[in-house]
Amino acid sequence: SGGIIIAQFFVALPYAVRTLYSTFNYIDPRYEFVSRSLGYNEISTFVNVTLPMAKNGLFASGIISLARCIGTFASVLFVGGGILMKTETLAVSMYLNLSTGDIDMAITAGILLVVISFITIAVMERYAQEHHI
Secondary structure, three states: OHHHHHHHHHHHHHHHHHHHHHHHHHOOHHHHHHHHHOOOOHHHHHHHHHHHHOHHHHHHHHHHHHHHHHHOOHHHHHHHOOOOOOOOOHHHHHHHHHHHOOHHHHHHHHHHHHHHHHHHHHHHHHHHHHHOO
16 A cells, blocks of 8 residues: 555646646745845744745645645556555546446446546635635
8 A cells, every 4th residue: 555655646746746836936036035034044934934925836836746646547546456445545446346246336436426526626626716716
């Protein structure tokens, strides 16, 4: 299961980095310059100025990465194998249940994936409207 976590990390990392990169580029560096000119060090400036301004992007990055990890199939199957009740994610569960002929469980896993996707979209839309991201 440690391998699955590492696989999920490397699958989601590019999405998180891209979102965070655009978030931190969007922040006006003048705020950081003002903080530094008032005597705060780099760490204090980052914690008290930059991070609060980037909270929307951090939230979006987390949601996007989580959604990507939930739907990951190939990397989990490659690293962890398809072991029932041991290395099983929703996507792998759907695959295993389809391959064994348990259509009801496969449909249930598929419905859960769709519901999670809709919840993720709804949360992102609501958060984007409230925080103008």
